[in-house]
Amino acid sequence: MTYEGVLTKMETEFADPIQYYLVFENSFLNLNQLLNKELEITFQGYQCLNCGKKKKIFRQGFCYDCFMSSAAAGDWIMRPELSTAHLDIEDRDLEYEKKVQLQPHIVYLALSSEVKVGVTRKTQVPTRWIDQGAIQAVPIVEVPNRYLAGITEVALKNHFADKTNWQKMLKNEIPNVDLLSERNRLQNLLPEEVQPYFAANPDKTYDLHYPVLQYPKKVSSLNLDKTPNFNGRLTGVKGQYLIFEDGTVFNVRTFEGYVVKINLS
Ligand SMILES: [Zn+2]
Numbered sequence: 384m385t386y387e388g389v390l391t392k393m394e395t396e397f398a399d400p401i402q403y404y405l406v407f408e409n410s411f412l413n414l415n416q417l418l419n420k421e422l423e424i425t426f427q428g429y430q431c432l433n434c435g436k437k438k439k440i441f442r443q444g445f446c447y448d449c450f451m452s453s454a455a456a457g458d459w460i461m462r463p464e465l466s467t468a469h470l471d472i473e474d475r476d477l478e479y480e481k482k483v484q485l486q487p488h489i490v491y492l493a494l495s496s497e498v499k500v501g502v503t504r505k506t507q508v509p510t511r512w513i514d515q516g517a518i519q520a521v522p523i524v525e526v527p528n529r530y531l532a533g534i535t536e537v538a539l540k541n542h543f544a545d546k547t548n549w550q551k552m553l554k555n556e557i558p559n560v561d562l563l564s565e566r567n568r569l570q571n572l573l574p575e576e577v578q579p580y581f582a583a584n585p586d587k588t589y590d591l592h593y594p595v596l597q598y599p600k601k602v603s604s605l606n607l608d609k610t611p612n613f614n615g616r617l618t619g620v621k622g623q624y625l626i627f628e629d630g631t632v633f634n635v636r637t638f639e640g641y642v643v644k645i646n647l648s
Contacts (some may be wrong), residue, residue, distance in 0.1 A: 386410050386645045389430045392623055392636045395513045400594040403620045414620050415594045423646040426611035432640050444639030454479040463502045463533030488532035490524050492562050493517035496551035500539040502532040509589050516552040516622025521562045521588040524580040535577045553632055555598040595619030599630040607638055
Protein backbone atom coordinates (compact mmCIF):
# COMPACT_ATOMS: atom_id res chain seq x y z
CA MET A 384 0.00 0.00 0.00
CA THR A 385 1.27 3.46 -0.86
CA TYR A 386 0.13 6.73 0.64
CA GLU A 387 1.17 10.10 -0.60
CA GLY A 388 0.66 13.67 0.50
CA VAL A 389 1.85 16.73 2.38
CA LEU A 390 2.98 16.11 5.95
CA THR A 391 1.14 17.98 8.66
CA LYS A 392 1.43 17.29 12.35
CA MET A 393 -0.23 14.06 13.37
CA GLU A 394 -3.82 14.21 14.51
CA THR A 395 -4.33 12.57 17.87
CA GLU A 396 -7.12 11.13 19.92
CA PHE A 397 -6.91 11.09 23.71
CA ALA A 398 -7.44 7.38 24.32
CA ASP A 399 -5.57 4.66 26.18
CA PRO A 400 -3.19 4.44 24.44
CA ILE A 401 -3.27 7.68 22.46
CA GLN A 402 -4.30 7.18 18.84
CA TYR A 403 -2.23 8.79 16.09
CA TYR A 404 -3.25 9.62 12.53
CA LEU A 405 -1.33 10.89 9.54
CA VAL A 406 -3.90 12.72 7.49
CA PHE A 407 -3.44 13.33 3.78
CA GLU A 408 -5.80 14.98 1.35
CA ASN A 409 -7.51 11.81 0.23
CA SER A 410 -6.42 9.22 2.78
CA PHE A 411 -5.20 8.72 6.31
CA LEU A 412 -3.10 6.28 8.30
CA ASN A 413 -3.77 5.13 11.86
CA LEU A 414 -0.20 4.68 13.04
CA ASN A 415 -1.18 2.51 16.01
CA GLN A 416 -2.07 -0.18 13.50
CA LEU A 417 1.37 0.05 11.89
CA LEU A 418 3.34 -0.86 15.03
CA ASN A 419 5.84 -3.62 14.34
CA LYS A 420 5.44 -3.09 10.59
CA GLU A 421 7.97 -1.96 8.00
CA LEU A 422 7.51 1.56 6.70
CA GLU A 423 9.29 3.32 3.87
CA ILE A 424 9.27 7.12 3.78
CA THR A 425 10.34 8.91 0.59
CA PHE A 426 10.73 12.65 0.26
CA GLN A 427 9.07 13.98 -2.90
CA GLY A 428 9.17 17.77 -2.65
CA TYR A 429 7.82 20.78 -0.78
CA GLN A 430 4.40 22.35 -0.54
CA CYS A 431 3.96 25.40 1.70
CA LEU A 432 1.02 24.92 4.08
CA ASN A 433 0.05 28.57 3.66
CA CYS A 434 0.40 29.47 -0.04
CA GLY A 435 0.47 25.93 -1.42
CA LYS A 436 3.44 26.72 -3.67
CA LYS A 437 6.24 24.21 -4.17
CA LYS A 438 8.75 26.38 -2.32
CA LYS A 439 11.35 25.19 0.16
CA ILE A 440 9.95 25.04 3.68
CA PHE A 441 11.50 27.54 6.09
CA ARG A 442 9.72 26.92 9.40
CA GLN A 443 6.42 25.58 10.77
CA GLY A 444 5.43 24.24 7.37
CA PHE A 445 5.66 27.68 5.80
CA CYS A 446 7.94 28.93 3.02
CA TYR A 447 10.16 31.88 3.94
CA ASP A 448 7.82 34.54 2.52
CA CYS A 449 4.77 33.14 4.29
CA PHE A 450 6.65 32.70 7.55
CA MET A 451 7.71 36.34 7.45
CA SER A 452 4.28 37.71 6.52
CA SER A 453 1.50 35.37 7.71
CA ALA A 454 -0.45 36.38 10.82
CA ALA A 455 -0.25 32.73 11.87
CA ALA A 456 3.53 33.00 12.33
CA GLY A 457 3.89 36.18 14.41
CA ASP A 458 6.41 36.31 17.27
CA TRP A 459 3.61 36.13 19.85
CA ILE A 460 2.95 32.51 18.81
CA MET A 461 6.24 31.29 20.27
CA ARG A 462 6.42 34.12 22.83
CA PRO A 463 2.88 34.60 24.20
CA GLU A 464 4.00 37.50 26.44
CA LEU A 465 4.36 39.60 23.26
CA SER A 466 0.61 39.35 22.61
CA THR A 467 -1.05 42.76 22.18
CA ALA A 468 -4.57 42.09 20.84
CA HIS A 469 -6.01 42.79 24.33
CA LEU A 470 -4.68 46.38 23.89
CA ASP A 471 -6.14 46.61 20.36
CA ILE A 472 -2.60 46.74 18.98
CA GLU A 473 -1.91 44.93 15.72
CA ASP A 474 1.12 42.80 14.97
CA ARG A 475 0.28 41.52 11.47
CA ASP A 476 -3.52 41.14 11.34
CA LEU A 477 -5.50 42.41 14.32
CA GLU A 478 -8.68 40.53 13.46
CA TYR A 479 -6.83 37.21 13.36
CA GLU A 480 -4.83 38.04 16.48
CA LYS A 481 -8.00 38.93 18.43
CA LYS A 482 -9.58 35.67 17.43
CA VAL A 483 -6.61 33.61 18.62
CA GLN A 484 -5.32 35.65 21.56
CA LEU A 485 -8.58 36.73 23.18
CA GLN A 486 -9.79 33.32 24.27
CA PRO A 487 -9.19 31.20 27.37
CA HIS A 488 -5.60 30.03 27.75
CA ILE A 489 -4.12 27.51 30.14
CA VAL A 490 -0.72 27.75 31.80
CA TYR A 491 0.35 24.26 32.79
CA LEU A 492 3.05 22.04 34.19
CA ALA A 493 3.86 19.00 32.09
CA LEU A 494 6.22 16.13 32.68
CA SER A 495 7.95 15.27 29.42
CA SER A 496 11.67 15.03 30.18
CA GLU A 497 11.66 17.22 33.28
CA VAL A 498 8.91 19.38 34.71
CA LYS A 499 8.23 22.13 32.20
CA VAL A 500 5.93 25.12 32.15
CA GLY A 501 3.95 26.02 29.05
CA VAL A 502 1.01 27.87 27.56
CA THR A 503 -1.80 26.60 25.39
CA ARG A 504 -5.21 27.65 24.21
CA LYS A 505 -7.85 25.85 26.26
CA THR A 506 -9.20 24.24 23.08
CA GLN A 507 -5.81 22.54 22.64
CA VAL A 508 -6.06 20.56 25.89
CA PRO A 509 -4.87 17.80 25.98
CA THR A 510 -3.59 17.85 22.36
CA ARG A 511 -0.75 20.21 23.23
CA TRP A 512 0.58 17.83 25.89
CA ILE A 513 0.32 14.83 23.60
CA ASP A 514 2.31 16.76 20.95
CA GLN A 515 5.06 17.33 23.51
CA GLY A 516 5.17 13.72 24.63
CA ALA A 517 4.27 14.56 28.23
CA ILE A 518 3.31 11.59 30.37
CA GLN A 519 1.44 13.78 32.83
CA ALA A 520 0.17 17.36 32.92
CA VAL A 521 -1.74 19.62 35.25
CA PRO A 522 -3.23 23.07 34.60
CA ILE A 523 -1.96 25.89 36.84
CA VAL A 524 -4.33 28.69 35.85
CA GLU A 525 -6.93 29.41 33.22
CA VAL A 526 -6.76 33.05 32.08
CA PRO A 527 -8.92 34.98 29.56
CA ASN A 528 -6.20 35.87 27.05
CA ARG A 529 -2.79 34.90 25.70
CA TYR A 530 -0.96 37.86 27.18
CA LEU A 531 -1.80 36.92 30.77
CA ALA A 532 -0.76 33.34 30.05
CA GLY A 533 2.50 34.60 28.56
CA ILE A 534 3.54 36.75 31.50
CA THR A 535 2.73 33.85 33.82
CA GLU A 536 4.97 31.55 31.82
CA VAL A 537 7.77 34.13 31.89
CA ALA A 538 7.50 34.40 35.68
CA LEU A 539 7.67 30.62 36.07
CA LYS A 540 10.49 30.06 33.57
CA ASN A 541 12.97 31.01 36.25
CA HIS A 542 11.86 28.01 38.26
CA PHE A 543 10.97 25.41 35.65
CA ALA A 544 12.28 24.36 32.26
CA ASP A 545 10.33 25.65 29.28
CA LYS A 546 11.72 23.21 26.73
CA THR A 547 11.54 19.47 26.42
CA ASN A 548 14.74 17.47 26.05
CA TRP A 549 13.49 15.39 23.13
CA GLN A 550 16.11 12.67 23.45
CA LYS A 551 15.15 12.00 27.08
CA MET A 552 11.47 12.22 26.24
CA LEU A 553 11.89 9.59 23.52
CA LYS A 554 14.06 7.31 25.64
CA ASN A 555 11.47 7.67 28.41
CA GLU A 556 14.08 8.93 30.87
CA ILE A 557 11.70 10.80 33.13
CA PRO A 558 12.22 11.77 36.77
CA ASN A 559 9.76 10.72 39.42
CA VAL A 560 7.96 13.97 40.30
CA ASP A 561 4.71 14.79 42.03
CA LEU A 562 3.29 17.37 39.63
CA LEU A 563 0.39 18.33 41.89
CA SER A 564 2.63 19.27 44.78
CA GLU A 565 4.92 21.18 42.39
CA ARG A 566 1.89 23.08 41.19
CA ASN A 567 0.53 23.80 44.62
CA ARG A 568 3.71 25.39 45.90
CA LEU A 569 4.11 27.92 43.07
CA GLN A 570 1.18 30.25 43.73
CA ASN A 571 3.37 33.02 45.18
CA LEU A 572 5.47 33.01 41.98
CA LEU A 573 2.51 34.06 39.82
CA PRO A 574 2.25 37.68 38.63
CA GLU A 575 -0.05 39.88 40.69
CA GLU A 576 -2.74 40.19 37.99
CA VAL A 577 -2.88 36.42 37.57
CA GLN A 578 -3.22 35.53 41.27
CA PRO A 579 -7.05 35.72 41.21
CA TYR A 580 -7.15 32.94 38.61
CA PHE A 581 -5.29 30.43 40.74
CA ALA A 582 -7.56 27.79 42.22
CA ALA A 583 -6.33 25.84 45.20
CA ASN A 584 -7.31 22.62 43.50
CA PRO A 585 -6.98 22.04 39.77
CA ASP A 586 -9.84 20.33 37.96
CA LYS A 587 -7.73 17.26 37.32
CA THR A 588 -4.38 15.92 36.26
CA TYR A 589 -3.96 14.19 32.94
CA ASP A 590 -2.10 10.92 32.44
CA LEU A 591 -1.02 10.18 28.90
CA HIS A 592 -0.14 6.73 27.59
CA TYR A 593 1.69 6.39 24.30
CA PRO A 594 1.69 3.53 21.82
CA VAL A 595 5.31 2.46 22.23
CA LEU A 596 6.36 -1.20 22.08
CA GLN A 597 9.93 -0.46 23.05
CA TYR A 598 11.75 2.72 24.00
CA PRO A 599 15.08 3.25 22.22
CA LYS A 600 18.35 3.36 24.18
CA LYS A 601 19.92 5.75 21.68
CA VAL A 602 18.15 8.03 19.25
CA SER A 603 19.17 9.70 16.01
CA SER A 604 16.80 11.86 14.08
CA LEU A 605 15.85 11.39 10.48
CA ASN A 606 16.43 14.46 8.31
CA LEU A 607 14.55 14.15 5.03
CA ASP A 608 16.74 16.79 3.37
CA LYS A 609 19.83 14.64 3.94
CA THR A 610 18.18 11.22 3.83
CA PRO A 611 15.31 11.42 1.33
CA ASN A 612 14.54 7.72 1.63
CA PHE A 613 14.22 5.74 4.85
CA ASN A 614 13.04 2.25 5.63
CA GLY A 615 12.44 0.90 9.13
CA ARG A 616 10.22 -1.04 11.51
CA LEU A 617 7.90 1.23 13.52
CA THR A 618 8.14 0.51 17.25
CA GLY A 619 6.33 3.48 18.71
CA VAL A 620 4.82 6.94 18.47
CA LYS A 621 5.33 9.58 21.14
CA GLY A 622 4.86 13.33 21.01
CA GLN A 623 5.02 14.10 17.30
CA TYR A 624 7.74 11.50 16.72
CA LEU A 625 7.72 8.16 14.98
CA ILE A 626 10.16 5.76 16.68
CA PHE A 627 11.85 3.00 14.70
CA GLU A 628 13.46 -0.25 15.80
CA ASP A 629 17.01 0.94 14.94
CA GLY A 630 16.71 4.08 17.12
CA THR A 631 15.87 6.40 14.24
CA VAL A 632 13.23 8.93 15.24
CA PHE A 633 11.22 11.09 12.86
CA ASN A 634 9.75 14.37 14.06
CA VAL A 635 6.70 14.75 11.85
CA ARG A 636 6.19 18.33 12.96
CA THR A 637 9.64 19.42 11.79
CA PHE A 638 8.76 18.22 8.30
CA GLU A 639 5.37 19.82 7.90
CA GLY A 640 5.01 20.99 4.34
CA TYR A 641 7.17 18.16 2.97
CA VAL A 642 5.49 15.98 0.38
CA VAL A 643 6.18 12.33 1.11
CA LYS A 644 5.32 8.90 -0.12
CA ILE A 645 4.79 6.25 2.54
CA ASN A 646 5.02 2.65 1.50
CA LEU A 647 3.81 -0.22 3.68
CA SER A 648 5.28 -3.59 2.86
ZN1 LIG B 1 4.19 30.00 1.31
